[in-house]
Amino acid sequence: MSETRVRVPDLREKKRRGERIAVLTAYDATMARLLDGAGVDVLLVGDSVGVVVLGYEHTLPVTLDDMLHHTRAVARGASRALVVADMPFMSYQVSVEDAVRNAGRLVQAGAAAVKVEGGPAIAGAVRRMTEVGIPVMGHLGLQPQSVHQLGGYRRQAVQREDIEALVEDALALERAGVFAIVLEAVGHDAARQVTAAVGVPTIGIGAGPDCDGQVLVSHDMLGLFDGHIPSFVKQYARLADEITRAARAYTDDVRAGRFPEVAQPAETKKS
Ligand code: KIV
Numbered sequence: 001m002s003e004t005r006v007r008v009p010d011l012r013e014k015k016r017r018g019e020r021i022a023v024l025t026a027y028d029a030t031m032a033r034l035l036d037g038a039g040v041d042v043l044l045v046g047d048s049v050g051v052v053v054l055g056y057e058h059t060l061p062v063t064l065d066d067m068l069h070h071t072r073a074v075a076r077g078a079s080r081a082l083v084v085a086d087m088p089f090m091s092y093q094v095s096v097e098d099a100v101r102n103a104g105r106l107v108q109a110g111a112a113a114v115k116v117e118g119g120p121a122i123a124g125a126v127r128r129m130t131e132v133g134i135p136v137m138g139h140l141g142l143q144p145q146s147v148h149q150l151g152g153y154r155r156q157a158v159q160r161e162d163i164e165a166l167v168e169d170a171l172a173l174e175r176a177g178v179f180a181i182v183l184e185a186v187g188h189d190a191a192r193q194v195t196a197a198v199g200v201p202t203i204g205i206g207a208g209p210d211c212d213g214q215v216l217v218s219h220d221m222l223g224l225f226d227g228h229i230p231s232f233v234k235q236y237a238r239l240a241d242e243i244t245r246a247a248r249a250y251t252d253d254v255r256a257g258r259f260p261e262v263a264q265p266a267e268t269k270k271s
Pocket of ligand 1: 025044045046047048049086182184205215216217
């Protein structure tokens with residue numbers, strides 16, 4: 001695809017024009033190339049890599065080195081999409097200095113922006129990162145890095161007072177300088193009210209149809225992850241089944257002596 005690169009200001013412009021923003025996660029160069037070629041606007045190198053790629057139970061064990069490694073790979077594969085890298089647990093919460101230094105490393109690894117979870121408690125870090133030229137995406141609602149405090153992955157902001165608090169948090173992030181806000185697993189009313197209240201685009205995940213864009217974990221929507229898939233996910237493919245079928249056919253062929261075939265193929269492809 002030879003379209004021009006998606007830049008941070010383009011997302012606000014899309015909100016202004018009423019154009020929906022399509023975001024998917026990516027963790028490696030091959031997948032980044034495929035999703036980018038399909039026209040996805042933003043590739044999020046999510047710390048969900050810990051669960052769907054690295055085999056952890058949650059995102060907390062993911063390190064900055066893990067995120068640097070996967071961000072470099074995605075940046076090599078993406079040519080049009082905006083690459084946003086998640087800041088992992090404890091890489092931005094301890095001090096503003098840490099946040100700026102670690103965000104800078106993710107940008108040096110190829111991200112155009114970083115994403116952080118939280119509201120007013122991290123507004124100081126968001127402000128400083130944006131002041132030094134690092135675009136920041138916020139993340140409110142269900143914040144997986146706070147899973148222990150939340151007591152599980154529960155829907156957020158359903159009661160009226162919680163919705164009001166969510167709108168206040170979103171406004172605080174906007175004042176601090178975020179260019180977009182992910183709203184994860186919040187009530188649809190809450191997502192609608194936040195989206196109306198802020199000038200920056202909201203990107204929903206399990207937050208209903210009224211956000212300015214949507215994000216899904218690519219391994220969930222492609223049917224590649226064989227663990228728990230949240231009920232709001234629409235699966236556009238069943239790649240796990242396809243991979244299992246192909247691997248079983250290959251194994252059967254090897255055991256039965258059907259592969260490799262006796263006649264040499266005309267062309268030798270690279271392994
Ligand atoms: O890590 C991730 O994939 C995310 C999305 C679920 C928004 O933060």
